[in-house]
Amino acid sequence: MNWVNAILQGVMLGGIFAIAASGLSLVYGVMRIANLAHGDLMVLGGYVAAMSAISYGVPVVITIPVSMVVLGVVGWLVQRMVLDRALRLEEMTPILVTFGLSVIIPNVLVELFTNNSKPLSIGSLGTASLDLGGGLTVGWFPLITFVLAVVVLSALHVFLRRTQSGRILRATSDDPSTVRLMGVDSRRVYATATVIAFATVALAGTLYTMKQGGITPFEGRLTVLFAFEAVIIGGLGSVWGTLIGGITLGVAQAVGAEISPDLPLLVGHLVFLTVLAVRPQGILGRSSLA
Amino acid sequence: MSAVQQQDVPGATGAATTIAVSRGGPGARVGLGVAALLVVLLAALPYLMPPGTTSALVKLFYLITLASMWNMLAGYAGMVSIGQQAYIGLGAYGVFVVNDTGMNVWSGTVVVTLAIALIAWPVSYLAFRLRGGYFAVGTWVLAEVARLIVIRFDSLGAGQGRSLDSITEDPLLRRAYTYWLALAVMVVAVLTVYGVLRSRFGLDMQATRDEEVAAQSLGVQVTRAKRLVFILTAAGCAAAGAVICISSLGVADPDAIFGVQYSAFMIFMVVIGGIGTVEGPVVGALLYFILDEYLSQSGVWYLVVLGVAAIVIALYLPRGLWGTFAHRTGFAVFAIRHRVTARS
Amino acid sequence: MSALLEVRSVTAGYGDFQALFDVSLEVEEGELLALVGANGAGKSTILRTMTGTLSPMTGSVWFDGEDVTSLGDDARARRGISLVPEGRRMFPSLTIEENLRVGAATRRTGPWDLDAVFDMIPLLRDRRRRPAATLSGGEQQAVAIGRALMGNPRVLLMDEVSLGLAPVVVEQIYESLPSIRAGGITVVLVEQDLSRSFAVADEMACILEGRVALRGPVKSLTRDEVTAAYFGTSTEGAS
Numbered sequence: 061m062n063w064v065n066a067i068l069q070g071v072m073l074g075g076i077f078a079i080a081a082s083g084l085s086l087v088y089g090v091m092r093i094a095n096l097a098h099g100d101l102m103v104l105g106g107y108v109a110a111m112s113a114i115s116y117g118v119p120v121v122i123t124i125p126v127s128m129v130v131l132g133v134v135g136w137l138v139q140r141m142v143l144d145r146a147l148r149l150e151e152m153t154p155i156l157v158t159f160g161l162s163v164i165i166p167n168v169l170v171e172l173f174t175n176n177s178k179p180l181s182i183g184s185l186g187t188a189s190l191d192l193g194g195g196l197t198v199g200w201f202p203l204i205t206f207v208l209a210v211v212v213l214s215a216l217h218v219f220l221r222r223t224q225s226g227r228i229l230r231a232t233s234d235d236p237s238t239v240r241l242m243g244v245d246s247r248r249v250y251a252t253a254t255v256i257a258f259a260t261v262a263l264a265g266t267l268y269t270m271k272q273g274g275i276t277p278f279e280g281r282l283t284v285l286f287a288f289e290a291v292i293i294g295g296l297g298s299v300w301g302t303l304i305g306g307i308t309l310g311v312a313q314a315v316g317a318e319i320s321p322d323l324p325l326l327v328g329h330l331v332f333l334t335v336l337a338v339r340p341q342g343i344l345g346r347s348s349l350a
Numbered sequence: 351m352s353a354v355q356q357q358d359v360p361g362a363t364g365a366a367t368t369i370a371v372s373r374g375g376p377g378a379r380v381g382l383g384v385a386a387l388l389v390v391l392l393a394a395l396p397y398l399m400p401p402g403t404t405s406a407l408v409k410l411f412y413l414i415t416l417a418s419m420w421n422m423l424a425g426y427a428g429m430v431s432i433g434q435q436a437y438i439g440l441g442a443y444g445v446f447v448v449n450d451t452g453m454n455v456w457s458g459t460v461v462v463t464l465a466i467a468l469i470a471w472p473v474s475y476l477a478f479r480l481r482g483g484y485f486a487v488g489t490w491v492l493a494e495v496a497r498l499i500v501i502r503f504d505s506l507g508a509g510q511g512r513s514l515d516s517i518t519e520d521p522l523l524r525r526a527y528t529y530w531l532a533l534a535v536m537v538v539a540v541l542t543v544y545g546v547l548r549s550r551f552g553l554d555m556q557a558t559r560d561e562e563v564a565a566q567s568l569g570v571q572v573t574r575a576k577r578l579v580f581i582l583t584a585a586g587c588a589a590a591g592a593v594i595c596i597s598s599l600g601v602a603d604p605d606a607i608f609g610v611q612y613s614a615f616m617i618f619m620v621v622i623g624g625i626g627t628v629e630g631p632v633v634g635a636l637l638y639f640i641l642d643e644y645l646s647q648s649g650v651w652y653l654v655v656l657g658v659a660a661i662v663i664a665l666y667l668p669r670g671l672w673g674t675f676a677h678r679t680g681f682a683v684f685a686i687r688h689r690v691t692a693r694s
Numbered sequence: 695m696s697a698l699l700e701v702r703s704v705t706a707g708y709g710d711f712q713a714l715f716d717v718s719l720e721v722e723e724g725e726l727l728a729l730v731g732a733n734g735a736g737k738s739t740i741l742r743t744m745t746g747t748l749s750p751m752t753g754s755v756w757f758d759g760e761d762v763t764s765l766g767d768d769a770r771a772r773r774g775i776s777l778v779p780e781g782r783r784m785f786p787s788l789t790i791e792e793n794l795r796v797g798a799a800t801r802r803t804g805p806w807d808l809d810a811v812f813d814m815i816p817l818l819r820d821r822r823r824r825p826a827a828t829l830s831g832g833e834q835q836a837v838a839i840g841r842a843l844m845g846n847p848r849v850l851l852m853d854e855v856s857l858g859l860a861p862v863v864v865e866q867i868y869e870s871l872p873s874i875r876a877g878g879i880t881v882v883l884v885e886q887d888l889s890r891s892f893a894v895a896d897e898m899a900c901i902l903e904g905r906v907a908l909r910g911p912v913k914s915l916t917r918d919e920v921t922a923a924y925f926g927t928s929t930e931g932a933s
Binding site for chain 3: 224227228230231233234235237238239240241242243244245246
């Protein structure tokens with residue numbers, strides 16, 4: 061029963077990975093930017109949530125939309141002020157710039173808030189669990205995060221498939237120069253993608269912080285790898301692939317943890333490398349955006 | 351060294367114009383001469399200066415080594431890696447492994463370097479399945495995997511690090527040997543980058559960097575060139591890692607030796623100094639070395655400053671400090687570009 | 695009457711290569727101007743300066759009395775200049791319908807919407823959910839034209855629409871031109887095929903090595919004149 065429970069836990073954990081990865085996948089699909097600061101943005105989202113609860117008494121549930129809005133604005137600024145210019149220079153400039161951000165963000169955070177964990181508590185929800193019978197239990201909070209993941213990814217899917225903005229985003233991803241001929245200002249498209257990505261990463265970061273009970277500045281180093289691995293395992297360009305990738309990674313880590321407490325990371329990485337070796341396009345991989 | 355080829359070309363007026371193709375002018379010859387002199391001077395330093403100075407210089411030497419390696423990978427072959435710390439760490443731990451077999455650490459460094467190069471070869475096949483930013487992250491994952499595997503070995507100190515206690519020479523001699531090792535590694539690294547770039551490989555790689563599809567269609571052996579650079583870079587970083595281990599008499603913290611901050615420093619040094627030139631990383635390493643000596647006491651704000659500086663330079667001065675200077679003046683100590691001059 | 699679209703003394707090129715040398719052209723509202731010339735003569739380059747994809751080195755571009763030289767191609771599209779690009783340039787991961795809908799991103803109002811396009815090209819209605827990447831050349835060209843029309847332009851620029859297509863398909867495209875022009879749209883057509891150009895154009899300009907070699911109403915130009923201008927041979931003494 062422990063194994064099944066572990067796998068179930070892994071599936072739920074995959075939900076958070078999937079939410080984190082969706083923003084990454086979107087930005088890469090539209091702008092071909094692999095945002096190396098993605099993990100640090102998750103941490104930033106966690107800090108915004110935690111500090112809004114601590115310093116401004118925002119109710120814990122409300123910290124989620126607060127974090128999403130704040131990071132959405134940050135995303136718009138970053139896109140306009142930094143990434144737009146980086147996109148026009150060399151192909152490697154955005155990588156260098158986002159890596160620079162990934163150094164700046166955690167070091168600023170550690171100077172402001174020290175390395176101690178900033179808490180964000182969800183109280184009894186953190187330990188409450190649902191008995192599924194037959195010895196299987198699943199935590200309420202992991203279940204909620206998983207459901208949220210499905211909701212977010214569905215919303216993203218609907219947005220990309222059924223709205224004009226989403227269509228334009230996908231067209232821009234296919235061919236940025238031709239889409240301009242239809243009157244589309246690519247900078248607005250990029251800004252839209254970035255704002256959505258930053259908002260979803262804030263959600264992921266806040267949920268992650270709630271799950272851990274708190275957040276520290278350098279955890280982004282871990283989470284960025286998870287987000288990337290989820291995208292690659294699931295397949296670049298597929299929204300649902302991201303969910304499958306997240307679940308796969310979550311399960312791999314949970315299984316690793318069952319074998320030995322020091323194995324989850326290694327098992328996760330090895331699964332990623334195996335997928336890379338054996339099926340590099342990912343499970344549901346395609347070359348287009350959605 | 352600066353082979354000048356001349357050709358007479360009929361000009362518009364009928365008078366012949368001499369076209370000369372050369373690598374670097376008199377400035378480069380002087381520059382190279384000065385550099386050679388500098389190396390000789392540096393080699394003599396343990397006889398002239400106290401061990402404190404030479405030990406500090408060891409750090410500068412391995413910084414230059416690392417920066418040059420990262421520059422070769424990214425600046426010439428177009429591959430941005432944030433996972434070179436894998437090889438730094440493996441190089442460092444490799445010293446323990448060869449040392450345990452009874453070999454001394456000096457020749458051990460050569461063995462380790464070759465061993466890591468051998469390991470990097472199959473790794474390249476895996477890494478090359480990814481491109482661009484995803485390649486970058488892939489290299490980071492590989493570094494993490496290396497770390498996680500290495501710390502499972504109790505003989506290597508597991509998660510606590512391990513000290514190097516088998517060096518039998520007396521401390522003064524040991525420090526001198528360490529210094530000369532670091533100097534040798536640096537010189538070999540820089541000369542390797544210079545030699546590779548001057549050769550046909552250099553042109554192959556620059557073509558790769560500028561337009562891979564076009565380069566492929568020209569029959570350039572893109573992947574082979576990239577693989578060679580990948581392996582050479584890994585080897586160079588491993589050598590630097592060995593130097594780090596030897597100079598600190600061991601590894602204190604596996605998280606540090608396999609840490610992504612090495613990549614951060616490498617990127618800073620190369621971006622600020624200048625991607626794509628042989629001298630740029632040296633300039634960047636020097637700058638970083640000086641900053642680090644003076645600013646590391648003020649907490650991590652200097653890392654933030656470095657990060658901001660790197661971003662600003664990447665966006666507004668993409669050739670870096672040396673690169674912009676070299677571009678404006680056409681000067682190069684290590685001349686790799688061809689220069690065409692016409693005289694009639 | 696001042697022209698709707700005008701390029702004035704434009705020189706333009708790509709890097710070190712100069713493609714246009716002091717080109718001036720006017721297009722009156724409602725007319726169909728054919729740009730003819732050999733491969734590489736500069737016809738597509740002229741279109742690119744009209745749409746704003748390429749910035750001229752000297753000279754200016756005027757649209758409806760306004761200097762649009764500094765406007766990018768997306769801004770010009772919103773003002774009513776639509777291009778059917780060379781090579782069709784489908785969005786491969788989008789369906790036919792989605793490709794057409796993206797064309798409406800100019801947000802301009804006018805007679806062209808999804809139904810109007812489907813009425814003009816019924817085969818597209820049948821295949822609306824097909825991914826654009828799976829279409830034949832002719833189908834893609836139809837979508838490309840429809841997509842440009844969805845922007846409700848005042849000027850429609852068509853770049854080598856017959857390239858690589860079977861003659862039957864090219865026929866159909868040219869037969870649809872009258873219904874496209876029915877709404878009063880101005881058309882600039884780049885075409886290598888002289889006969890077709892003569893058949894549909896009001897005005898013709900012959901481009902040779904980056905210069906306008908000949909310009910005038912189709913009725914007043916002879917085949918020989920145009921052929922000579924096309925190839926750069928003199929008409930005097932032609933056998």
